[in-house]
Structures are given as C-alpha cells and as structure tokens.
Amino acid sequence: MTGGALLVCGTASDAGKSLVTAGICRSLARRGVRVAPFKAQNMANNSAVTASGAEIGRAQAMQAAACGIEPEAAMNPVLIKPAGETSSQVLLMGKPYADATARSYQELKASLEAPVLAALDGLRARFDAVICEGAGSPAEINLRARDLANMGLARAADIPVLLVGDIDRGGVFASLVGTLAVLDAEDQRHVAGFLINKFRGDASVLAPGLEMLSGLTGRPTLGVLPWREGLWLDAEDSLALEAPALAPAPPIGADTLDVVVVRLRWMSNFTDVDALAAEPGVGVRYSRSPVDVERADLVVVPGTKATVADLERLRRDGLDVALARRAAAGAPILGICGGYQLLGHRIEDDVESRSGVVNGLGLLPVDTVFDPTKLLRRQAGVAAPTWLGGAAVSGYEIRHGQPRPHAGGAAPGESLLTTAAGAPEGWAHGAVLGTSWHGLLEGDAVRRALLAWVAGERGRSWLPGDTPFAAVRERRLDVLGDLVDEHVDRDALDALLAGGVVDGLPSLDLQRTACSAS
Structure with a gap:
C-alpha cells in the first residue's frame, strides 16, 4: 500500500x-x-x-x-x-x-x-x-x-x-x-x-x-x-454551528452553567470552547443576542480574523452595551486572541483592516498594536491563582495583534498567565479576563479552575467532571x-x-x- x-x-x-x-x-x-x-x-x-x-x-x-x-x-x-x-x-x-x-x-x-x-x-x-x-x-x-x-x-x-x-x-x-x-x-x-x-x-x-x-x-x-x-469535532467553518447544540451532560452538582459565545462575523478558532462543552452540566451556545450576553454565567468573546470589523458589528448590534453591563455587574467575561484585543482600550491596526487607531470596548487596560509579522508559536506557562487556580497551562498563538499595558497609566488588575520564560501574558481586571492563547481551555486543571471561579461568582453549585479532555477527543x-x-x-x-x-x-x-x- x-x-x-x-x-x-x-x-x-x-x-x-x-x-x-x-x-x-x-x-x-x-x-x-x-x-x-x-x-x-x-x-x-x-x-x-x-x-x-x-x-x-x-x-x-x-x-x-x-x-x-x-x-x-x-x-x-x-x-x-x-x-x-x-x-x-x-x-x-x-x-x-x-x-x-x-x-x-x-x-x-x-x-x-x-x-x-x-x-x-x-x-x-x-x-x-x-x-x-x-x-x-x-x-x-x-x-x-x-x-x-x-x-x-x-x-x-x-x-x-x-x-x-x-x-x-x-x-x-x-x-x-x-x-x-x-x-x-x-x-x-x-x-x-x-x-x-x-x-x-x-x-x-x-x-x-x-x-x-x-x-x-x-x-x-x-x-x-x-x-x-x-x-x-474541530469544525472548519461556522456552517457546523448551524446544527442544534447538544444538551450538556447531566451536572454532578446541583446547578448547571450557561456559557454564551459571542458569534462574531469573522470568528476564528471557535473550537477553543469545545472543551467547556465536554464538562458535565456546562451548556455552550453561540449568540448575538444582548439578552443572552447579559444573562449567561460566562460570556466568551472568541478569536477573530477581523478584529476591527467585528468590533464595529458588536457596536452596531448593541453588544458593546451588553458586555459593558456585564463587566459593571462583575459577571465573568473571557476574551481570546482577537476577542481579548477588542475588549481593550485602543487598537492600532495598519495591517488587517488598515483602519489606524480605533477605540476598543475599554473593559481591559490593554492597547493592541498590529505587527506586519504574524506570530505563530506554541506556548506553556502557569496561570494566575485568583482566576485560574495557578495551574500549569499550554496553548498556541496565531496573531498580528500585540497587546500591551494601556498607555493611560498603571494598569489595574494582573496578568492572567506567566509564560515558561517568565513573561506576563493576558490580563485580568475584575471579572473580565483576556488571553492571546488558543487551546488554553483544553488543559483540564485550568478549564475546571475557570469554571469553578465562574460558578463562585454566579452563586452556582457546580462541580467539574473527571474525564480528561484528551480522552474525550x-x-x-x-x-x-x-x-x-x-x-x-x-x-x-x-x-x-x-x-x-x-x-x-x-x-x-x-x-x-x-x-x-x-
């Protein structure tokens, strides 16, 4: 053969x-x-x-x-x-x-x-x-x-x-x-x-x-x-998301968790949330409804290949207001890669959209500058204990955008991760988290720590499963x-x-x- x-x-x-x-x-x-x-x-x-x-x-x-x-x-x-x-x-x-x-x-x-x-x-x-x-x-x-x-x-x-x-x-x-x-x-x-x-x-x-x-x-x-x-599994495009979402596995604790993923027009790597859906009692769905965004236990703003264009659509559809209300109420939000970038204060993009300087949603104290050289690499490190339990973490980066602390002064909060080389990565401020790493949630310890934190913030009696996501795959x-x-x-x-x-x-x-x- x-x-x-x-x-x-x-x-x-x-x-x-x-x-x-x-x-x-x-x-x-x-x-x-x-x-x-x-x-x-x-x-x-x-x-x-x-x-x-x-x-x-x-x-x-x-x-x-x-x-x-x-x-x-x-x-x-x-x-x-x-x-x-x-x-x-x-x-x-x-x-x-x-x-x-x-x-x-x-x-x-x-x-x-x-x-x-x-x-x-x-x-x-x-x-x-x-x-x-x-x-x-x-x-x-x-x-x-x-x-x-x-x-x-x-x-x-x-x-x-x-x-x-x-x-x-x-x-x-x-x-x-x-x-x-x-x-x-x-x-x-x-x-x-x-x-x-x-x-x-x-x-x-x-x-x-x-x-x-x-x-x-x-x-x-x-x-x-x-x-x-x-x-x-690891679908190529959003056509696969047209199928009705599967019901989550029965919860182990008394309560379930509702995760809403903001359905961006140019959404990328939406498979980042697959691991959340593998946990018992966790429902994951995609939505552009401000009502869903305000009511969910956790909102994930996923990656996007067109950060500025998707930011404009969020504002047009009123999702910027819904996200701001969540942040003000202390309701958990997680931004990943492009989603992290648009949650920040300022975006300078002369590469993808060529729009120059654009104001972000202002929910995280970071500014993003797009670099013509695309960053492609695998990463490893340790998560912040407050939100992610101090777990060992790994992921990968695919981005032109380079987030950095907001130029307006000392950034409140702290980095979400620390790389194996000792560099800070991502940011956490209040209940709003952001990271440039895809694949982060495939790590069993960090995923369960995140969901446990969400459950605590939302007053839910939720318990994690014990099956490794690698075994689910x-x-x-x-x-x-x-x-x-x-x-x-x-x-x-x-x-x-x-x-x-x-x-x-x-x-x-x-x-x-x-x-x-x-």
Missing part, C-alpha cells in the same frame, strides 16, 4: 468530508497502516500551530491526531483565512504568503500548484497511505480551470476519488449523480465510488436507491454512514473509526489505495443523459 492516496470529495460544504477523512485515517491507523491526512487548499479561520511554528487548518490537525501523528505544514499547504467580505490572507506551507481577493486568488493559483503537489508527493514518500480531503464541491465548475483541491488535484496526482453526499439534507441521489455529470469525462474517470453520510432510518428502504445509483453511474456505493449525534476519533469499520467496505477502500484510479468506468453525458463507456 506504499504511497497510496485517496481523495474524499463532497457534493457540498459540510457534507462530512472532514469527518469521513478522519474516520478513514483512524480506521487505517488502527490496522497498523502508516497514514497521513492532506488538504491541498483549505478556507477556514479555524487553525492550529504545528511544533515547527506553521499554521494549518484545525481539521487537518484533528485528522493527524486520528492518524496518531504530529501535524505538519505539508498536510495543508495552502490555507485561506477570510479577513473581510472581499479579502483573505493566503498562507503557503504554514506561513503568510499573500493577501488576495476572490478574483486575484484565481491568478495566484498558478504559483501554488507546484508546492501543493510537492507537499503531497513528500507525504506519499513517507507514509503508506495519504487520505486527501477536497474543498467545497468539485461541481463548482466555474472554478475548475485552476482547481487545486478537487478534480485538479485528482488528475495532477493521478488518484481516485470517493464522493460523499449528505442524505440528511435531502436530494442525495440527485446531488451525487449531478456532481458526477457536470464533470468532464477525464475528471469522471477518477470518481471511483460514492459514500452516503448521515442516514437515518431503515436501510432496506434505501437499498433500491443504491442499486439505481449504480445503474445510472456504473459506480458502487462503498458505504452508508448512519446519523450520529455530536460527531463534529480520542473517544470521538474512535467513534469515527468505528463508523468506517462497521459501515464502509474496507476491502474496496484498500483496493483503491493499492490500485489507484479504476480503469473502464463509464462517464455520464449531459447531452444524451445516458451512460457511455469512456
């Missing part, structure tokens, strides 16, 4: 490509296959930092965990981070490469193809199998000419494609057949089979449809994955592997990895609406 590769594409965004890819990775890794994930081009503001200081999509970091390996830049060579309605930051091999609009990015793709293919070739040389994830849908034919992530990658690397459809949305057969049909004959040659995701109901009712799908396309369905609650990844093992034809998957593109598959002709041999 040396060097084998498979591309998992979807009929639409959020069809389940990321989780299917992770499940296949987990299934293979548990069988002793040396496997790695790959996504040529990812558009997401949820990202992670590798040990070498490279920034990649969080989905690929999660998929690397499914493989039991460290994430690296080659697993996501191109990362696009939207920073506004028309502009994005483009990273190449984990480092900022260019700022681009939707149109200028199409012109930029020519310079990205070679490093993308080199990254994939490098992984295939080092691993038995590479499970690639597509982007969006291959049916976006207006983007096909310079495609790097879907059929363009399949043809350039000569690898087979597994097409995933979400049956829970309805119209899955039309989506699968239609996606295949709009591809040209050479692209269709790479599509080896289908996988149906999120099925609820009686499989016998679905069976005739699978037979008809095979008859229409000449391709098999390799599996039907059943609907399972709570499978999303592993269990979720095992569930994905179990789904593949139990509901996907593993022999067929192995055959695709070993044999590559299948010869002799028919192609659909849109003009004749019939199946003809290629």
Whole structure:
C-alpha cells in the first residue's frame, strides 16, 4: 500500500468530508497502516500551530491526531483565512504568503500548484497511505480551470476519488449523480465510488436507491454512514454551528452553567470552547443576542480574523452595551486572541483592516498594536491563582495583534498567565479576563479552575467532571473509526489505495443523459 492516496470529495460544504477523512485515517491507523491526512487548499479561520511554528487548518490537525501523528505544514499547504467580505490572507506551507481577493486568488493559483503537489508527493514518500480531503464541491465548475483541491488535484496526482453526499439534507441521489455529470469525462474517470453520510432510518428502504445509483453511474456505493449525534469535532467553518447544540451532560452538582459565545462575523478558532462543552452540566451556545450576553454565567468573546470589523458589528448590534453591563455587574467575561484585543482600550491596526487607531470596548487596560509579522508559536506557562487556580497551562498563538499595558497609566488588575520564560501574558481586571492563547481551555486543571471561579461568582453549585479532555477527543476519533469499520467496505477502500484510479468506468453525458463507456 506504499504511497497510496485517496481523495474524499463532497457534493457540498459540510457534507462530512472532514469527518469521513478522519474516520478513514483512524480506521487505517488502527490496522497498523502508516497514514497521513492532506488538504491541498483549505478556507477556514479555524487553525492550529504545528511544533515547527506553521499554521494549518484545525481539521487537518484533528485528522493527524486520528492518524496518531504530529501535524505538519505539508498536510495543508495552502490555507485561506477570510479577513473581510472581499479579502483573505493566503498562507503557503504554514506561513503568510499573500493577501488576495476572490478574483486575484484565481491568478495566484498558478504559483501554488507546484508546492501543493510537492507537499503531497513528500507525504506519499513517507507514509503508506495519504487520505486527501477536497474543498467545497468539485461541481463548482466555474472554478475548475485552476482547481487545486478537487478534480485538479485528482488528475495532477493521478488518484481516485470517493464522493460523499449528505442524505440528511435531502436530494442525495440527485446531488451525487449531478456532481458526477457536470464533470468532464477525464475528471469522471477518477470518481471511483460514492459514500452516503448521515442516514437515518431503515436501510432496506434505501437499498433500491443504491442499486439505481449504480445503474445510472456504473459506480458502487462503498458505504452508508448512519446519523450520529455530536460527531463534529474541530469544525472548519461556522456552517457546523448551524446544527442544534447538544444538551450538556447531566451536572454532578446541583446547578448547571450557561456559557454564551459571542458569534462574531469573522470568528476564528471557535473550537477553543469545545472543551467547556465536554464538562458535565456546562451548556455552550453561540449568540448575538444582548439578552443572552447579559444573562449567561460566562460570556466568551472568541478569536477573530477581523478584529476591527467585528468590533464595529458588536457596536452596531448593541453588544458593546451588553458586555459593558456585564463587566459593571462583575459577571465573568473571557476574551481570546482577537476577542481579548477588542475588549481593550485602543487598537492600532495598519495591517488587517488598515483602519489606524480605533477605540476598543475599554473593559481591559490593554492597547493592541498590529505587527506586519504574524506570530505563530506554541506556548506553556502557569496561570494566575485568583482566576485560574495557578495551574500549569499550554496553548498556541496565531496573531498580528500585540497587546500591551494601556498607555493611560498603571494598569489595574494582573496578568492572567506567566509564560515558561517568565513573561506576563493576558490580563485580568475584575471579572473580565483576556488571553492571546488558543487551546488554553483544553488543559483540564485550568478549564475546571475557570469554571469553578465562574460558578463562585454566579452563586452556582457546580462541580467539574473527571474525564480528561484528551480522552474525550480520542473517544470521538474512535467513534469515527468505528463508523468506517462497521459501515464502509474496507476491502474496496484498500483496493483503491493499492490500485489507484479504476480503469473502464463509464462517464455520464449531459447531452444524451445516458451512460457511455469512456
């Protein structure tokens, strides 16, 4: 199986490509296959930092965990981070490469193809199998000419494609057949089979449809994955947040805690709060309601790729007033990265928004100056005892903004963390906390200390759980592997990895609406 590769594409965004890819990775890794994930081009503001200081999509970091390996830049060579309605930051091999609009990015793709293919070739040389994830849908034919992530990658690397459809949305057969049909004959040659995701109901009712799908396309369905609650993990984009929130696990103490995450327009790394939701009796939901913000036990202002733009929207929607009322009432607020920056007094941004000097919300005594050089690194240290119990902590930084004490004089409060090098990080003033570190709440001791402090401030009788968050992640990844093992034809998957593109598959002709041999 040396060097084998498979591309998992979807009929639409959020069809389940990321989780299917992770499940296949987990299934293979548990069988002793040396496997790695790959996504040529990812558009997401949820990202992670590798040990070498490279920034990649969080989905690929999660998929690397499914493989039991460290994430690296080659697993996501191109990362696009939207920073506004028309502009994005483009990273190449984990480092900022260019700022681009939707149109200028199409012109930029020519310079990205070679490093993308080199990254994939490098992984295939080092691993038995590479499970690639597509982007969006291959049916976006207006983007096909310079495609790097879907059929363009399949043809350039000569690898087979597994097409995933979400049956829970309805119209899955039309989506699968239609996606295949709009591809040209050479692209269709790479599509080896289908996988149906999120099925609820009686499989016998679905069976005739699978037979008809095979008859229409000449391709098999390799599996039907059943609907399972709570499978999303380290989602790429906010589409995953449209699903109803899961009910929290029953509390251990007498009370529950209500956590509201302010839903910013350009929200990034919202997976920072996943660990809170893993604690019993803690409900986490996203909202832009001032009422929710005022009433919650804890409000989290998450990271953002457009701090100034999201600050303006907060003010427009009245959330600045709700946050100010919370702070005045001593109700807990936690700002993370961009959320920390907008809670401060002053922002000087000539990098992202190029807005110059902008007044922040004034709830923390810090000023932020944006530096053209992006800071990408992992960190470790110790938390302040008052709010976070003095626990050992770790996290990672992804930012242009550099918070510092407010220029207006001595800053009340104290630093929230101390780095391993002895430097102060973050700030705490009253019940308002801020930090630049993502991933901080994945630490069991610091997360539980934070929630215990919140419970004390809110008069709640809440008690923490005892399951490590790392174990929760592993269990979720095992569930994905179990789904593949139990509901996907593993022999067929192995055959695709070993044999590559299948010869002799028919192609659909849109003009004749019939199946003809290629």
